Amino acid sequence: MQATLTFLGSGTSMGVPTLGCDCAVCLSAVSPGGGQPAASPHNRRTRPSVLIAWAGHNVVIDTGPDFHAQAIAAGIHRLDAVLYSHGHADHVLGMDDLRPLSFHNSPSLPLYADEETALTIERIFNYTFNPDHYYPTRARVALHRIPSTPGAEIELFGVKFQRVPVTHGRQTITGYRFGSAAYLTDLSDLAPESLPLLTGLDILILDALRHEPHPTHSHLEKSIALVEQIAPRRAFFTHISHGLDHDATNATLPPHIRLAHDGLQLTFDIGTEPARD
Numbered sequence: 001m002q003a004t005l006t007f008l009g010s011g012t013s014m015g016v017p018t019l020g021c022d023c024a025v026c027l028s029a030v031s032p033g034g035g036q037p038a039a040s041p042h043n044r045r046t047r048p049s050v051l052i053a054w055a056g057h058n059v060v061i062d063t064g065p066d067f068h069a070q071a072i073a074a075g076i077h078r079l080d081a082v083l084y085s086h087g088h089a090d091h092v093l094g095m096d097d098l099r100p101l102s103f104h105n106s107p108s109l110p111l112y113a114d115e116e117t118a119l120t121i122e123r124i125f126n127y128t129f130n131p132d133h134y135y136p137t138r139a140r141v142a143l144h145r146i147p148s149t150p151g152a153e154i155e156l157f158g159v160k161f162q163r164v165p166v167t168h169g170r171q172t173i174t175g176y177r178f179g180s181a182a183y184l185t186d187l188s189d190l191a192p193e194s195l196p197l198l199t200g201l202d203i204l205i206l207d208a209l210r211h212e213p214h215p216t217h218s219h220l221e222k223s224i225a226l227v228e229q230i231a232p233r234r235a236f237f238t239h240i241s242h243g244l245d246h247d248a249t250n251a252t253l254p255p256h257i258r259l260a261h262d263g264l265q266l267t268f269d270i271g272t273e274p275a276r277d
């Protein structure tokens with residue numbers, strides 16, 4: 001079954017341009033004014049999120065602080081589920097923007113998160129989840145816990161989404177495999193038990209923050225090595241900082257590896273049976 005994956009955002013937690021920065025990449029991402037386009041629109045990166053659409057169903061992974069603008073840009077009118085990777089601000093702060101979309105879901109819009117992420121979302125949005133709060137237009141959402149086991153499955157409209165444990169600094173967070181694609185954001189390393197879940201991929205999406213190593217995110221050289229190890233047909237890097245110019249970096253990468261950019265769309269087969277561990 002054919003599916004479309006849209007990068008709603010491809011930037012790091014601070015976004016690009018980064019506030020207060022006048023480096024060449026940040027300057028190239030904004031219009032100089034007078035109606036002129038930005039020199040490098042692909043250097044404009046909002047916080048990381050993807051939309052996966054198939055057979056009339058729409059599923060989003062993460063709702064960061066840019067979600068409202070991203071949903072408008074992508075023309076999202078209905079959502080069927082939201083999956084969360086972890087509880088950092090750049091991945092969850094847009095949850096409240098699900099309110100108007102959730103009013104279309106009966107009885108509620110399902111959210112999926114691992115235990116630690118679910119606790120964070122419940123704490124931040126206490127007025128949504130605490131039954132003692134009265135807030136009549138709160139999001140109509142139901143937060144479901146994903147088991148922590150590698151390869152744990154959620155089935156959404158006939159498609160299995162598998163949990164792929166991802167090392168993010170000192171945390172273990174949740175990546176997802178769905179059909180022939182995998183989305184592993186905020187990755188600094190992969191646990192050995194995750195590798196069998198990533199065989200036979202068409203599309204692998206993972207972090208490449210910048211050129212220099214970072215304690216909680218993979219950098220360009222390490223991400224290229226991970227792509228060689230996992231051997232997908234094609235790979236796309238996301239969660240990109242202002243350290244990487246889009247065109248200049250792509251010119252150095254092998255043809256099957258590209259930097260993602262906001263709005264990039266990929267088609268892939270979501271019907272492929274997920275890997276078994």
Ligand SMILES: [Zn+2]
Pocket residue numbers: 012013048088090091186239
């Ligand atoms: Zn992040």
Ligand SMILES: [Zn+2]
Pocket residue numbers: 017018021022023024025026027242
């Ligand atoms: Zn900058």
Ligand SMILES: [Zn+2]
Pocket residue numbers: 086088168186
């Ligand atoms: Zn993070």
